[in-house]
Amino acid sequence: MALDFTLTEEQQMLEEMVYKWGIDWLEPQMEELYEKDEFPPDLFRELGQLGVNGIVFEEKYGGTALGYVETVLVYENIARVSNALSMTVGASQTLCFDNFRRNAREEHRMEVLPRACSGEYIGCLGITEPNAGSDAMSMATRAVKKGDRYIINGSKIFITNAQVADIMLFYAKTEPEKGAHGMSAFWFYPKTTRGFTAEKIKKWGMRTSPTGLITFEDMEIPAENLVGEYNMGVAVLTSGLCTERITLCGCSLGSQRSCLELSLKYAKERVQFGKPISSFQLIQGKLADMYCDYKASKWMAYSAASYCDSLSDKRGGKGTDLDRVSAAALLYCGEKGTKIALDAVQIHGGYGYCTEYAVSRHYLDQKLWDIGAGTSEVRRIVISRELLRDEFKSGI
């Protein structure tokens, strides 16, 4: 049983490459981009050149056919510089394209995925609606079949990448009277489809990551753009939730790591009462807690990713160990990440409250991980449901 975090040579190279790119290309722009809440348009093409857009995708789609451990590693290393843009990458590559890869028709996969890998296409995923958040199955967006088209009406809220996406994967009710069994998944090209609008939502955190309110108004899409089986949208949706939760842990981990590294450096440099503040035990206590929480979060996230990589069926969902493990990983990373970022700001004093200092961005971004991809409360519901399952015997 290997319990350390020793990376293979290939994983080490991946980590170093992504972090170096983040420091060289992203870091110099981040303060200004964050201030203006602007998304860097070349982000995905840059990542395409690094070869990290389709980490788990098969080579025939232009991917590198690696695993979810490597995906967490990439998201962590982008998030060491920008948690927000790491989330934008996750929303595109994991929430949208990885789910699309699992469930769309082969000819559509061949059409879309190579462009997702090169960075030409950005993706988004639409589940949440103004009146259907945690209770996603109560969604009201309608898809009505008319000949060889579906007519879509409704709205989606808080959609990451909505305004910049080339491809959207979304869910709509096809037979609302059947409840969760009357929902289907679809995809289309938002930039060229009439009846689609995306309005920017202003946020205080996760700035630079575009978030939109989407309206579908008599939007027509080809009937063949149904993803998965008719009325089987729940299967498509749940097949992506576990890998989403696991990989998005990387966003929180990157911020946690930077908060710790930046705080260690600052505490050694900042002198008060004639001594570096790192000599004060109250500061040392915070640093020790940050370290423990980061290490434990890292174990939760990477062990979940490694467990997922070991499974031939990675769909997870209700009644699987993967459901519990992935919800637990993001619950832990989210809550510890919020605390670590708060401590990092505190160690930086007044400077931590200023936008020039990266800890301020990590702090603002981290709170999202108690909310996005199912809130902490929903994750606790999932974990306890799976623990209380009759067949649950393992302590893992």
Ligand SMILES: Cc1cc2nc3c(=O)[nH]c(=O)nc-3n(C[C@H](O)[C@H](O)[C@H](O)COP(=O)(O)OP(=O)(O)OC[C@H]3O[C@@H](n4cnc5c(N)ncnc54)[C@H](O)[C@@H]3O)c2cc1C
């Ligand atoms: C920046 C950002 C990016 C996002 N990106 C996307 C995206 O790309 N695609 C997408 O589809 N969605 C996205 N979301 C939406 C996100 O997944 C939802 O915000 C989240 O699922 C919660 O839904 P809600 O905001 O409607 O809160 P609600 O469901 O209204 O919850 C409000 C509060 O009630 C609690 N609550 C609800 N039900 C229960 C219960 N049964 N028991 C106990 N407590 C409960 C919640 O935990 C929460 O604290 C994003 C959100 C944000 C803020």
